[in-house]
Amino acid sequence: xxxxxxxxxxxxxxxxxxFFVGVAGVVLRRxxxxxxxxxxxxxxxxxxxxxxxxxxxxxxxxxxFAFLVITVAAAEAAIGLAIVVAVFRSAKNxxxxxxxxxxx
Amino acid sequence: MTNVIANPYTSAxxxxxxxxxxxxxxxxxxxxxxxxxxxxxxxxxTLALAGLSVIGAGVVCAQQYGQNYDAFGGGxxxxxxxxxxxxLVLVAALGTLALYATLGDEERMAGTIALxxxxxxxxxxxxxxxxxxTIFLGLELLSLALYCLCGLRENAIAxxxxxxxxxxxxxxxxxxxxxxxxxxxxxxxVALAAIAQAxxxxxxxxxxxxxxxxxxxxxxxxxxxxxxxxxxxxEGAPLPVTAFMxxxxxxxxxxxxxxxxxxxxPSAGAEKLLLPLWIIxxxxxxxxxxxxxxxxDLKRLLAFSGIAQVGYIVAALAxxxxxGLRYALFYLIAYTFMNLGAFAVATAISTQAEExxxxxxxxxxxxxxxxxxxxxxxxxxxLAGMPPTAGFVGKILILxxxxxxxxxxxxxxxxxxTAISLYAYAKIIRAMYVRDEHAHARExxxxxxxxxxxxxxxxxxxxxxTFYPLxxxxxxxxxx
Amino acid sequence: MNPYGPVxxxxxxxxxxxxxxxxxxxxxxxxxxxxxxxxxxxxGVEPTSAVxxxxxxxxxxxxxxxxxxxxxxxxxxxxxxxxxxLRAFGLIEMVVFVIVIAIGYxxxxxxxxxxxx
Numbered sequence: 001x002x003x004x005x006x007x008x009x010x011x012x013x014x015x016x017x018x019f020f021v022g023v024a025g026v027v028l029r030r031x032x033x034x035x036x037x038x039x040x041x042x043x044x045x046x047x048x049x050x051x052x053x054x055x056x057x058x059x060x061x062x063x064x065f066a067f068l069v070i071t072v073a074a075a076e077a078a079i080g081l082a083i084v085v086a087v088f089r090s091a092k093n094x095x096x097x098x099x100x101x102x103x104x
Numbered sequence: 105m106t107n108v109i110a111n112p113y114t115s116a117x118x119x120x121x122x123x124x125x126x127x128x129x130x131x132x133x134x135x136x137x138x139x140x141x142x143x144x145x146x147x148x149x150t151l152a153l154a155g156l157s158v159i160g161a162g163v164v165c166a167q168q169y170g171q172n173y174d175a176f177g178g179g180x181x182x183x184x185x186x187x188x189x190x191x192l193v194l195v196a197a198l199g200t201l202a203l204y205a206t207l208g209d210e211e212r213m214a215g216t217i218a219l220x221x222x223x224x225x226x227x228x229x230x231x232x233x234x235x236x237x238t239i240f241l242g243l244e245l246l247s248l249a250l251y252c253l254c255g256l257r258e259n260a261i262a263x264x265x266x267x268x269x270x271x272x273x274x275x276x277x278x279x280x281x282x283x284x285x286x287x288x289x290x291x292x293x294v295a296l297a298a299i300a301q302a303x304x305x306x307x308x309x310x311x312x313x314x315x316x317x318x319x320x321x322x323x324x325x326x327x328x329x330x331x332x333x334x335x336x337x338x339e340g341a342p343l344p345v346t347a348f349m350x351x352x353x354x355x356x357x358x359x360x361x362x363x364x365x366x367x368x369x370p371s372a373g374a375e376k377l378l379l380p381l382w383i384i385x386x387x388x389x390x391x392x393x394x395x396x397x398x399x400x401d402l403k404r405l406l407a408f409s410g411i412a413q414v415g416y417i418v419a420a421l422a423x424x425x426x427x428g429l430r431y432a433l434f435y436l437i438a439y440t441f442m443n444l445g446a447f448a449v450a451t452a453i454s455t456q457a458e459e460x461x462x463x464x465x466x467x468x469x470x471x472x473x474x475x476x477x478x479x480x481x482x483x484x485x486x487l488a489g490m491p492p493t494a495g496f497v498g499k500i501l502i503l504x505x506x507x508x509x510x511x512x513x514x515x516x517x518x519x520x521x522t523a524i525s526l527y528a529y530a531k532i533i534r535a536m537y538v539r540d541e542h543a544h545a546r547e548x549x550x551x552x553x554x555x556x557x558x559x560x561x562x563x564x565x566x567x568x569x570t571f572y573p574l575x576x577x578x579x580x581x582x583x584x
Numbered sequence: 585m586n587p588y589g590p591v592x593x594x595x596x597x598x599x600x601x602x603x604x605x606x607x608x609x610x611x612x613x614x615x616x617x618x619x620x621x622x623x624x625x626x627x628g629v630e631p632t633s634a635v636x637x638x639x640x641x642x643x644x645x646x647x648x649x650x651x652x653x654x655x656x657x658x659x660x661x662x663x664x665x666x667x668x669x670l671r672a673f674g675l676i677e678m679v680v681f682v683i684v685i686a687i688g689y690x691x692x693x694x695x696x697x698x699x700x701x
Contacts (some may be wrong), residue, residue: 019282076248
């Protein structure tokens with residue numbers, strides 16, 4: 001069984017699906033943690049496109065960009081968790097679902 | 105494995121980043137001093153270190169004026185535009201430091217100021233950024249620090265505002281980033297300038313990429329369909345943070361937008377690509393000013409005002425001419441000082457316990473603090489674009505740019521928006537000068553020297569700017 | 585045959601089986617609900633609160649710090665792979681990077697972020 005070449009279109013298709021799952025997650029869910037995870041999905045969808053095209057164009061700017069995005073996403077997740085914790089503490093409410101996120 | 109990767113950058117590249125580096129080192133120094141002091145660093149020392157680094161960066165940056173250099177392979181374009189934008193961000197940071205001197209609490213001062221300085225770095229990076237990577241890095245550095253700053257108040261509203269800002273703004277970053285990925289895919293380069301060379305016909309990826317990129321930027325600028333976050337976040341955030349946010353994010357995002365427009369205009373489909381942008385700028389002018397009418401909080405009011413003001417500035421870019429860009433920059437400079445001034449007055453009438461942002465606090469201010477009332481009146485007139493101020497001059501310049509570029513409808517919307525906004529600004533002025541029968545019950549606010557000084561400086565700068573048209577018209581040579 | 589063919593067949597069979605066993609009881613069984621049957625548990629004490637437990641906030645704090653320092657470690661790998669090629673320039677860059685992270689780490693430590701409370 002030889003390695004099957006995966007076409008560029010399938011990478012883009014996969015990333016588009018991931019991106020829309022992420023957008024749907026942010027729009028439809030009301031739990032801040034799930035929303036943060038959905039945002040990570042959007043970022044990683046972009047990463048797939050960057051890496052796929054880095055190979056297609058033989059241009060490693062895409063790889064570097066993907067690395068940058070991973071770092072930024074980690075910082076974002078850390079800050080997101082910090083803010084969620086702060087909201088819990090001031091709301092005296094440990095259940096994430098009950099934080100009244102405004103209109104969204 | 106003995107091949108050597110040579111360092112491709114020379115000292116000329118690093119020189120470009122000196123102002124940024126000074127601010128970043130300032131932030132590290134602030135943290136370090138806090139680390140080695142017994143309990144926490146004294147407030148004056150933190151503020152002095154931060155102020156020194158901001159002023160130092162401003163001086164170094166000013167010396168770069170007149171140089172043109174493509175640093176880091178086109179990642180950061182040094183030139184008149186980048187220098188002016190960086191100076192504006194530094195002015196915003198300095199103004200915010202003055203407000204923190206009045207309002208901040210000592211215990212968490214060091215962390216707050218460090219975050220503020222890093223946020224400043226992000227906006228400064230955006231000012232010169234010309235490829236997708238530096239734009240993204242600058243934007244995230246700016247935003248991530250701002251999310252934290254918004255939540256730094258022991259109060260449920262502030263924290264909810266921070267959460268809301270985090271989620272909505274990160275979503276916008278996601279759109280922007282996906283747009284960048286598609287732009288990279290369709291052009292094969294991370295340089296913004298590559299957009300112009302890419303074939304437009306039969307290249308849907310380029311179109312979708314540009315559209316997502318613009319949606320992300322429009323969100324950061326809070327242009328109208330994407331503006332809903334800004335009044336809530338402005339209201340929840342601490343007063344100095346609101347002041348910084350209302351200037352620095354807009355300066356940074358406008359710098360990127362201007363570069364994008366500049367890069368896209370030579371391409372074949374630019375007319376069609378950029379038209380939606382001018383349309384939402386037009387809608388923002390009217391809708392932002394309409395939104396102001398119902399507000400009872402200065403921060404919310406200035407949020408809506410900011411939506412409209414950014415609408416004016418984006419409209420000035422319509423047509424992509426050099427003249428429009430220069431007028432946009434002029435208005436942005438004026439806007440920076442108007443907004444900082446208004447927030448300085450709001451800070452001057454604040455107490456530790458309560459921020460002076462409710463409009464009710466301004467009743468009869470003229471009797472208690474005539475200087476503050478006069479300064480506020482001046483800033484409100486400037487925001488409204490009334491004659492003796494730089495706001496008026498800026499609006500006339502934008503109108504002429506619009507008509508000259510064939511966008512008379514934008515000029516019409518600008519006049520309509522201005523007419524609507526007059527009522528809202530006049531409401532504040534009237535409240536300050538109306539006779540207050542409870543005057544004896546209210547205490548005059550203690551004089552806070554730094555807030556007063558920054559209000560005075562902002563007013564003075566606005567007065568000087570009013571005479572801009574008399575100055576040689578090449579005051580801001582915008583080579584790039 | 586396409587090398588991914590068996591995987592596709594496997595996925596189809598698994599999906600069909602899952603759907604079958606989900607909906608078959610509803611078709612075959614006779615539903616006669618009554619209040620006793622509707623309860624979460626048919627015996628024992630009535631449930632009074634959400635079943636899922638709550639995590640103490642400190643887990644989030646640890647998670648937050650872990651994410652940051654984890655990615656910091658990940659950033660060292662590409663440099664480590666190319667360490668010889670990057671020479672002194674790479675080394676200096678990394679030293680600066682680690683110093684910045686170390687100040688952050690010391691700050692977290694001093695402010696009590698690493699204490700289990």
